[in-house]
Amino acid sequence: MSSENKRSSELRRSMPLLPISTVMQLTELSARQIRYYEEHELIQPHRTEGNRRMFSLNDVDTLLEIKDMLEQGVNMAGIKKVFDMKKHSSQLKAQAKEEISDSELRQILREEMKLVQRQQKPSLRHGDMSRFYQ
Amino acid sequence: MSSENKRSSELRRSMPLLPISTVMQLTELSARQIRYYEEHELIQPHRTEGNRRMFSLNDVDTLLEIKDMLEQGVNMAGIKKVFDMKKHSSQLKAQAKEEISDSELRQILREEMKLVQRQQKPSLRHGDMSRFYQ
DNA sequence: AATTACATGTTAGGAAAACTAACATACGTC
DNA sequence: GACGTATGTTAGTTTTCCTAACATGTAATT
Numbered sequence: 001m002s003s004e005n006k007r008s009s010e011l012r013r014s015m016p017l018l019p020i021s022t023v024m025q026l027t028e029l030s031a032r033q034i035r036y037y038e039e040h041e042l043i044q045p046h047r048t049e050g051n052r053r054m055f056s057l058n059d060v061d062t063l064l065e066i067k068d069m070l071e072q073g074v075n076m077a078g079i080k081k082v083f084d085m086k087k088h089s090s091q092l093k094a095q096a097k098e099e100i101s102d103s104e105l106r107q108i109l110r111e112e113m114k115l116v117q118r119q120q121k122p123s124l125r126h127g128d129m130s131r132f133y134q
Numbered sequence: 135m136s137s138e139n140k141r142s143s144e145l146r147r148s149m150p151l152l153p154i155s156t157v158m159q160l161t162e163l164s165a166r167q168i169r170y171y172e173e174h175e176l177i178q179p180h181r182t183e184g185n186r187r188m189f190s191l192n193d194v195d196t197l198l199e200i201k202d203m204l205e206q207g208v209n210m211a212g213i214k215k216v217f218d219m220k221k222h223s224s225q226l227k228a229q230a231k232e233e234i235s236d237s238e239l240r241q242i243l244r245e246e247m248k249l250v251q252r253q254q255k256p257s258l259r260h261g262d263m264s265r266f267y268q
Numbered sequence: 269a270a271t272t273a274c275a276t277g278t279t280a281g282g283a284a285a286a287c288t289a290a291c292a293t294a295c296g297t298c
Numbered sequence: 299g300a301c302g303t304a305t306g307t308t309a310g311t312t313t314t315c316c317t318a319a320c321a322t323g324t325a326a327t328t
Contacts, residue, residue, distance in 0.1 A: 022188070289308105293305085
């Protein structure tokens with residue numbers, strides 16, 4: 001896939017299309033749960049002019065990951081850590097891409113992994129929204 | 135693509151995910167227009183328990199086709215005809231697949247085309263929802 | 269055993285979004 | 299100028315979603 005395509009599909013996946021009722025069905029989470037996870041800053045759904053939450057496909061993906069980890073006994077704090085690390089490591093990766101070799105990068109990511117695994121054993125299975133679109 | 139994948143992506147594309155407000159943004163149609171097209175049976179959005187319309191990606195695709203044809207001067211009746219023919223010819227095609235050769239099939243579809251073209255000159259450009267997912 | 273923290277349920281009251289139905293209007297056609 | 303078609307607008311209702319508060323089950327802590 002070209003980087004152009006990657007960028008525009010990222011755009012589509014982050015478009016706020018879905019009301020909470022749809023997200024409830026897709027994830028089998030309650031509204032209370034979804035709002036609670038937002039309260040803890042695990043997701044940041046868009047708001048309409050009238051203050052209704054509107055969710056993207058990425059949000060649904062994230063919620064499925066959260067659900068997964070909770071079911072595996074990871075608590076909010078743990079999930080936050082995992083997400084922080086993910087963000088950090090993808091920033092690192094983006095930055096590193098232009099500076100270092102692949103093998104050096106893999107080495108760094110292995111070290112990051114160890115850091116997290118010391119604290120908990122999260123499921124790293126990726127969210128499964130791919131079921132719901134093309 | 136395997137026929138299994140084709141079937142399941144069709145499933146996803148027909149899932150009622152979107153409220154009318156989202157569809158309005160995606161298509162740049164007014165609520166009045168969308169409801170009017172439903173009234174004329176060009177789309178059949180799902181209804182929630184509380185009677186709210188919920189639209190699928192296929193519905194959005196269809197609406198974009200309708201918009202396209204209207205802009206090209208085709209009226210409701212013409213659009214209906216085009217859709218009827220589409221449905222008919224895809225049924226025909228499905229049935230034919232197991233009975234006749236490709237070249238025979240192409241011949242039949244050419245004849246169907248002529249039938250419609252005698253009445254109007256619709257745009258056959260396909261709806262462009264592919265912008266919005268994966 | 270009592271306390272605490274965490275994740276979620278439930279309820280109440282209010283605001284936004286969507287519904288139907290009816291009437292209004294612009295524009296093309298007879 | 300009357301008519302038909304596609305769309306706008308408005309009014310009155312119903313449904314969905316919002317926040318905030320309090321309730322509850324379970325696990326960890328004392």
